[in-house]
Amino acid sequence: MRLKTLLAGQVYEFHSIKEVLAKANEQKSGDVLAGLAAASDSERIAAKEVLSNLLLSDLRNNPAVPYEEDDVTRIIQDGVNERIYDKIKNWTVSDLREWLMDYATTEEDIRRVSQGLTAEMIAAVAKLMSNLDLVYAANKIRIHTHCNTTMGKRGTLSTRLQPNHTTDNVEGITASLFEGLSYGVGDAVIGLNPVNDTAASAAEILKRFDEVKNKWQIPTQICVLAHITTQMEALRQGAPTDMIFQSIAGSQKGNEAFGFTTETMKQAQEMLRKNGTGTGPNVMYFETGQGSELSSGANFGYDQVVMEARCYGYAKHFSPFMVNTVVGFIGPEYLYDSKQVIRAGLEDHFMGKLTGIPMGCDCCYTNHMMADQNDIENLTVLLASAGCTYVIGVPASDDIMLNYQTNSYHDASAVREILGLRPIREFEEWLEKLGIMENGKLTSLAGDASLFTQRKGGLG
Template sequence: MSFSRTATIRGRSYTFHHLKELMAKASEEKSGDQLAGIAAADTSERIAAKLVLSELTLAEIRDNPLLPAEEDEVTRIIESHIDEQVYREIKNWSAAELREYILQTSTGGAEIQRLSLGLTSEMIAAAAKLMSNLDLMQAAAKINILTTCNHTIGQRGVLAGRAQPNHPADSIRGMKASLYEALSYGIGDAVIGINPVIDTAHSVKELLLATKEVMERWKVPTQNCVLAHITTQMRAIGLGAPADMVFQSLAGTQQGNKAFGIDAALLDEADELIRREGTGSGPNRWYFETGQGSELSSEAHAGIDQLTLEARCYGLARHYKPFMVNTVVGFIGPEYLYDSKQVIRAALEDHFMGKLHGLPMGVDVCYTNHMKADQNDMDNLSVLLASAGVNFLIGVPMADDCMLNYQSTSYHDIATVRELQGLRPAPAFERWLEDMGLMENGRLTGRAGDAAIFA
């Protein structure tokens, strides 16, 4: 369809010739969009774009695809999940009316989740572009997404933690030392998830066997996963590795996923494998990671802004009913999110958009050392996300990942956020912590933080 819209701000007219252009220029300032040459030139143009976007109907957004279905399998998957009856009820709403409905005090989480069945990822992205940071938090906090692998996370009042005991040489002994520290702080209820240095089936199998041995020896109610490439994990499972879940990073375009070495057919194959041969007992067997900017890195962004591409990642992810999804929000660096202000904004956008897609969203609250950010900024973001109902955060020793060389949140940071916000570990995990003498009445005991108890 032809598309041209104009808005006038203080006597100056701004014309947007394509929905792709309008969506990009309606985004909050992001260095990645500027690098791609698609961002608004200034605040006035950004406001004009938001004004035009706010008046578009959801039908107009759907009828002007940014990446046509005949060209892109991510678009086809997103479209395949639209509940046409729900869509017909809301297709004449403007993007602003969608935003207002979500934010109304009287609108509950169940209503929002039903509404989401009729939304494309681009509609969800449009709503996010019209929200303030506080709006994004309020909206996300209404939505509770529970998922089950071996155990369930996502309950209201629960903040789970991924234990990320990476080691720069994949040392089993070093990994276990880090893992025991995590468990001693009450972290690991989301998953024991390791980023391997050595991407071979044998190495992945050894890490999965080691984590499973800890889980069984100490009766830890959690899930394990090694975040190698999906094909490596599949080979490891074929060798008998005990994997509760499989992992993969996702992009928002078919070409972006090709750069990751994946497509929908491969994800389908892995999905069948983990359900047939995986060791997880529940229905949710996937762990996905995303992050604004990855498509630009592989020159696969198709002129689409990074927020909208991130929303499309979530449209792809929901097809596989994952146990957990997280945006590694500041991992790529200042090329895509220049400073802490942009990182905080992107994290709140991603969390909201994931939740509105019906996904169990977590965030790796992180930054790279060449970014204009520091650990205090990450502390701030952790509290904002906890207030917004994030499902889980990532924990690494001392907030410094010695293998991936970036800064995240520590095990004791997550424990502190729980204490500050009155949040708890997942119920089964909390009962285990009580049995271990590490927690009592929802608070860590004096034994917490002492990994020697596992010696």
């Protein structure tokens, strides 16, 4: 295993695979603040050259956290298909990149080989890819999942309807919900981030979502993104629950900082299978974001791309219905500007798809970042071109509760029209019955929430 190279007359020597991975990463402010980033573009190129020649077996044999100390590592390592791994373990990281980019490599090929990969391998190959490489390779892959409807089919771009409210007022939430539906948003999930993390509040909102879903016969899923234990208690109390949500990290320590364990996750999944209202079999919803492990001191000296890839390896174990990276939410301490946010969004989407999970993105930024709405719209178009499973929609792009900016309710429709994409078929048929969509395009009724306040519910 060679950890040094000669570049432009200068020898660059690295002390570990950890250092190579970190310094091969495209510049991220989180890695800089953690003292992990390359000191110069030349050192970054040298690290990429060294990384390109490492074997996949080198990466498997050097996980970010030792197997004996971390259940995320154990889940990822134990999930490897050993027969497939044996066939590719002597590939270099460069070999894997070239194979992914080869026009002859099919989606079926990638699905098979992905079973022999670990998160560290997936992060490594992402570091050797340009933005266009990430779009091209990810576009080869589609992951289908089913809760109440099937998401992820080629030719679709789904949306999460996020009707957040500053006080969790159910009537205010419902007004925003109706507006989002009138724009054709919500085929992936109707999912709210609550202000009050209590089982009673979550249950009240879930009951309203369930009432609207059933009254209007909406083919979708519902979820309130409270803490996993709060949702479990709401479910115990009888709240209608299609899916359970949790933010996850790439290490056991990071997950414990989020207030749950792998056993908690297993219990939630079992509760849903017995008492949930989703058809399944995919009933979990996870969110991630580069930098969360650094913020909790749970990165073990590894860069944020490696730790993010480990999130996806962990998520895969629970066969989720949906996963998304909240790409610019944590702030400039981890992704400083639009260039870094766009890069991270493309990396995360590619890594999730290569891992084998249904990957979406909250294309977002905060007001103290060097980014604006144009940058987020650029990222949305790039991700949709890459086959992104779904994006988020909020009123006028501004989430008044979380105080961040993301896609508006009507952004997804514009992107769909530009790229020839559609909602989930059952949801599109529902929109057509209401007169909101026709031939894949919104009609003049789009954006008129009175459709739901002045009509009787139901379509029968």
